[in-house]
Amino acid sequence: MGFLWTAVRKDLSRLRRDPLSLATSLGIPLVLVTLITLVFGGDQATPQGRLLVADEDGTFVSLALTSAFSRDPLSKMFVMETTAREEGRRRMDRGDASALLIIPKGFQDAVFHNQPAQLQLVTNPAQSILPNIAEETVSIMVDGEFYLQKLATIPLRGIITGQAPADVAIARMSVAFNQLGRSLSKYLNPPLIGLELNITAEKQENQNVAGLFLPAMLFMGLLFVGNSFALDIWREQAWGTLRRLATTPASLAAFLGARLISLALVLSGVALVGVGGMRWFAHVAVASVPLAALWLILSGTAFYLVLVTIAVHASGPRPANVIGNLVVFPLALVGGSFFPFEMMPDWMASIGRYTPNGWAITLFKAFVAGSAHTGDFLIGAGWMAAVGSLLFLITVRRIRKFL
Amino acid sequence: MLEVEQLRKSYGDLIAVESVSFAAQPGEIFGLLGPNGAGKTTTIGCICGLLTPSAGHVKVMGHDVVRDGQAARANLGVVPQEIALFEDLSAHENLAYWGGAQGMRNPKLRERIQEVLELTGLQDRAREPVKQFSGGMKRRLNFACSILHSPKVLLLDEPTVGVDPQSRVRLLDLVRAEARAGTCVLYTTHYMEEAEALCDRLAIMDHGKVIAAGTLAELRSVLAERDLLRLTGVFAPQAARAAMLRIDSVEILHGDESLLLLSLVGASQKLPAIFAALAANGAEVRGTTLTQPSLESLFIKLTGKELRE
Numbered sequence: 083m084g085f086l087w088t089a090v091r092k093d094l095s096r097l098r099r100d101p102l103s104l105a106t107s108l109g110i111p112l113v114l115v116t117l118i119t120l121v122f123g124g125d126q127a128t129p130q131g132r133l134l135v136a137d138e139d140g141t142f143v144s145l146a147l148t149s150a151f152s153r154d155p156l157s158k159m160f161v162m163e164t165t166a167r168e169e170g171r172r173r174m175d176r177g178d179a180s181a182l183l184i185i186p187k188g189f190q191d192a193v194f195h196n197q198p199a200q201l202q203l204v205t206n207p208a209q210s211i212l213p214n215i216a217e218e219t220v221s222i223m224v225d226g227e228f229y230l231q232k233l234a235t236i237p238l239r240g241i242i243t244g245q246a247p248a249d250v251a252i253a254r255m256s257v258a259f260n261q262l263g264r265s266l267s268k269y270l271n272p273p274l275i276g277l278e279l280n281i282t283a284e285k286q287e288n289q290n291v292a293g294l295f296l297p298a299m300l301f302m303g304l305l306f307v308g309n310s311f312a313l314d315i316w317r318e319q320a321w322g323t324l325r326r327l328a329t330t331p332a333s334l335a336a337f338l339g340a341r342l343i344s345l346a347l348v349l350s351g352v353a354l355v356g357v358g359g360m361r362w363f364a365h366v367a368v369a370s371v372p373l374a375a376l377w378l379i380l381s382g383t384a385f386y387l388v389l390v391t392i393a394v395h396a397s398g399p400r401p402a403n404v405i406g407n408l409v410v411f412p413l414a415l416v417g418g419s420f421f422p423f424e425m426m427p428d429w430m431a432s433i434g435r436y437t438p439n440g441w442a443i444t445l446f447k448a449f450v451a452g453s454a455h456t457g458d459f460l461i462g463a464g465w466m467a468a469v470g471s472l473l474f475l476i477t478v479r480r481i482r483k484f485l
Numbered sequence: 486m487l488e489v490e491q492l493r494k495s496y497g498d499l500i501a502v503e504s505v506s507f508a509a510q511p512g513e514i515f516g517l518l519g520p521n522g523a524g525k526t527t528t529i530g531c532i533c534g535l536l537t538p539s540a541g542h543v544k545v546m547g548h549d550v551v552r553d554g555q556a557a558r559a560n561l562g563v564v565p566q567e568i569a570l571f572e573d574l575s576a577h578e579n580l581a582y583w584g585g586a587q588g589m590r591n592p593k594l595r596e597r598i599q600e601v602l603e604l605t606g607l608q609d610r611a612r613e614p615v616k617q618f619s620g621g622m623k624r625r626l627n628f629a630c631s632i633l634h635s636p637k638v639l640l641l642d643e644p645t646v647g648v649d650p651q652s653r654v655r656l657l658d659l660v661r662a663e664a665r666a667g668t669c670v671l672y673t674t675h676y677m678e679e680a681e682a683l684c685d686r687l688a689i690m691d692h693g694k695v696i697a698a699g700t701l702a703e704l705r706s707v708l709a710e711r712d713l714l715r716l717t718g719v720f721a722p723q724a725a726r727a728a729m730l731r732i733d734s735v736e737i738l739h740g741d742e743s744l745l746l747l748s749l750v751g752a753s754q755k756l757p758a759i760f761a762a763l764a765a766n767g768a769e770v771r772g773t774t775l776t777q778p779s780l781e782s783l784f785i786k787l788t789g790k791e792l793r794e
Binding site: 088326327330331 | 533534535556558561563565573578581585586590614
């Protein structure tokens with residue numbers, strides 16, 4: 083146990099003597115995000131999201147309701163996808179879409195017979211901009227349909243049933259529109275068509291592009307720091323210090339354990355600044371900070387274990403560097419640690435969420451949004467501990483062989 | 486004490502070390518001599534636990550290095566052939582780390598760090614990063630890190646390779662001081678003069694085997710008073726051999742087209758006769774080296790080749 087802290091002190095002293103390597107690992111993502119933010123023009127960026135529509139009515143009116151999403155500018159922001167209600171809910175639980183709109187069966191009948199109707203909009207708490215837009219759009223459409231209901235129920239029913247009104251009737255309709263328009267204030271009572279909004283957690287507000295990119299930047303930083311720490315084992319191998327350590331009573335497990343502790347301490351600082359930054363830029367709730375920060379630290383140490391396992395299996399420091407980069411960069415690109423999932427093509431985002439960092443960043447966003455809680459953290463941490471323990475043992479075993 | 490018994494280490498068909506046995510006592514400096522590739526470093530690797538012996542036993546202060554490795558290593562100090570230090574840390578930080586690895590804790594560790602810094606003459610530079618040190622200073626710190634915990638057995642694997650003469654003298658003094666303090670020292674080298682100056686007992690290794698062992702006097706007696714004569718030039722091997730055998734007390738250790746190695750008594754008096762006999766056979770002598778009896782000449786006698794080949 084004593085050597086563990088001696089080794090932690092050594093690792094931290096070495097970092098203190100060479101802060102540039104750590105600064106570089108963390109600085110590259112910062113520079114990239116700044117550049118991307120500038121390229122996308124700050125708050126003017128139009129990230130693309132997915133709107134799931136469970137249209138159980140399948141009528142003229144329900145199609146009219148969702149038609150706004152297939153026209154510019156919303157069509158640039160949303161990819162609309164029809165799905166069944168349960169499948170939609172499952173996908174929302176996985177964070178696969180920005181929002182799910184459920185149009186119940188009998189919606190058109192309700193509109194035409196002046197009956198109350200209830201739409202449901204389920205939004206993704208991990209996103210802020212797109213669910214907001216979806217919510218606003220659906221609200222406007224609902225209001226529009228309500229007024230249409232008041233103004234033109236009978237003629238419309240005629241059109242839909244194939245009994246087109248006569249010219250006289252159309253002229254009468256125009257007059258009626260005019261009169262009803264003038265007396266619109268009478269209909270400001272609560273509309274009969276309601277929109278029920280379901281959010282799985284408290285909604286964030288005012289998130290800008292920097293806020294959208296911050297999680298990606300943090301996780302890219304974790305990957306870079308993890309890779310830099312992992313490659314350092316080859317530096318120790320070249321210096322002969324690892325070989326020398328094996329001639330002492332100290333265990334290699336303690337050596338690797340010290341690495342993990344040192345990294346966790348460094349990542350605590352990163353988490354403090356990173357999650358603090360998110361609180362500043364993305365108005366993250368204070369209650370969300372501890373779990374998000376802990377998750378960040380845990381993810382970083384897990385990435386290190388993956389990367390150090392790869393590094394010690396390489397045939398030398400140069401191959402280790404090449405292989406490390408071959409792993410880190412694709413993971414960063416596909417796993418939402420370079421471009422956020424919200425900006426990726428759907429197929430890529432779907433794949434990316436199954437990568438280790440994609441999984442971790444999705445949960446991180448959920449912790450930040452407050453939609454994931456201690457239970458989710460414990461399950462995630464349990465998985466990481468199980469896989470991490472296995473990688474730890476493999477690495478210690480391998481270090482002994484490559485001395 | 487250190488006991489090595491019938492040590493064998495093989496890698497598939499390649500036998501690196503075969504039937505190596507020796508024992509070194511407290512306060513003794515035991516030398517392991519041999520050319521590069523003789524098996525010295527493999528033997529050291531098996532002793533300090535870096536390599537697992539294929540057969541045989543190694544005991545450090547009675548602890549088997551395989552079965553009771555941690556206890557054995559706690560009694561060992563290893564000075565590696567290459568400098569093994571954290572270049573970005575200071576001498577003090579390096580010592581603190583290696584002391585911690587040996588299980589030392591403050592305040593004992595702090596006291597001992599001061600002692601070894603003074604012993605190695607590094608106390609004034611203790612807080613500087615090691616990368617600013619000269620090669621000799623790094624060597625001394627490398628040594629200091631190994632004696633910090635006052636090991637019962639100290640292994641030095643060619644510690645003076647590439648060291649300037651002044652630092653070498655200082656390092657050898659430090660080794661002697663450790664032995665005087667009762668430490669059992671195992672010293673490997675391919676510098677014969679170093680072994681002659683330092684070691685109480687020696688084992689000479691070649692091709693993974695111990696080919697001779699004993700005190701310096703015992704090993705010299707193997708040579709008797711025979712000199713070693715090394716002739717280079719152009720020779721007809723068979724004719725040269727036949728010519729040399731006609732000269733009294735000459736033993737041919739090695740003979741080919743360009744080199745002739747002879748062991749003989751009173752070589753300086755017999756040189757004219759040797760040159761005449763070779764000239765009569767059409768040989769052309771271009772270089773002559775006469776060596777008095779030494780470990781070097783013993784090694785050449787035993788193996789037919791020079792130690793540095």
